[in-house]
Amino acid sequence: MSYSIGQVAEKLDISPYTLRYYDKEGLLPFVDRNEAGRRQFKDNDFNFLEVIVCLKEAGVPVKQIGHFIDLCMAGDTTLQTRYDFLADHEQQLMAKMARLQHTLDFLRWKKWYYKTALLAGTERIHYLPGTNHVNPAVRQKFERLVADGASPEELGRLV
Template structure:
């Protein structure tokens, strides 16, 4: 079973432009072509793209993802590097989660702040000593 670029774009919720851009940047060396040059995506290619999307969502830049893809095609000799990379990513995502939880706390405070102010009809209920908001 193979898929066209527009089918893959729809499935992964990104544009055809973006997919071709990823390919140009070396993120998809495994995607095969018809004799006339049209890309043919296999199921395993879509799985690979999901990992790429996962790495992207951790904030990893495309050039670094390319490095990982290269390691993958070099075989078992790069297993250690790849493992280390995922451990690093894990640490980064843990930090992001912590950060996002702090952000959530502040947002929740602000929600309460404005709920109270709205009930009172004025922000003055919070005796902020000439604060900005």
């Protein structure tokens, strides 16, 4: 079974332009061509394509993905290097997810801030008296509520 660039693009939900760009950047050395020079993807190619999509999603730059594909084409002598590459990006991805969890927590604290302001009808309830400056104690109050067992997502939910 073989697939045109358009069919692959549809399956992966990326444009044919992007696939050609990846090819230009050396990410698709495994793709066959027919007599007329058109790309003919085969089933096994999706194993590579899945890796490319995965690394993209993980935030790995195209150049580095190209490097990994080079290692794949080089054969068994690069198995350890490939493992190390993936292990490295696994660590980076875990670190990123931890950062995003903090970001999410912050977003929820701000939601709580606006929820309580909305209920009061004004943001002034969070200000130090006579100023437009947020009272630092407000943040601490939120942290206390979380420490006392309330989940940030619960606290941030309005209705």
